[in-house]
Amino acid sequence: MADRITVHGLTGHGFHGVYPEERERGQTFRVDAALELDTAPAAATDDLTRTVNYAELSQRLHAVLVGDPVDLLETLAQRLADLCLGYDGVQAVEITVHKPQADLGVPADDVTVAIRRERR
Template identity: 65%
Template sequence: MSADRIALKGLRARGRHGVLPAERELGQEFVVDATLFLDTAPAAATDDLTRTVHYGELAEALVKVVEGEPVQLVETLAQRLADVCLAYEPVLAVEVSVHKPAAPIPLPFDDVIVTIERSRP
């Protein structure tokens, strides 16, 4: 795998994911970090956006998933986000973290984060 990376950190979107009915009804903010692993040399050599990943389009696609069909588990949401990243042809692997800072935990905490790594078969 290439050592080149494109990272999108702190992407915020409102979603209705969770096990509890209130989470589904009211929704909450989710924060997404995605690091794409790819070879950026072809894009750099040609200065051609079509040979890399347009991170603006990626951000829009990821937000659409977060704002879309609710799931119970953050793990499921992370997998769906990883699938979006891997759909870009140059991407060899991805690391996705989904933060749920308003998770319904009745104790003081900073964040809940699920991080997954996925690669092309």
């Protein structure tokens, strides 16, 4: 099992969804990202350049979360995963996209789409 760097609950206002009102008003989305990588080189050298800078990662994830709208959470999750896998050393990533204000027609706390992708 690889080491993990995880960002939980990154939040932004996005306009994702298939319904016109979702695209017009937008809503809150959250993302959790868990990156799998070997952190030993960074730990041994105390060198930030040998790991993933999670502040920079968070800013980039947020830009996707609030950026160009997509219809499906699955598409958004894939875009976020692709961004994470673009970092050197990241072998795999788990992304969970939360849509807590999804209109389901019945009471619910949250809707999520979770994916796991590995470097090929």
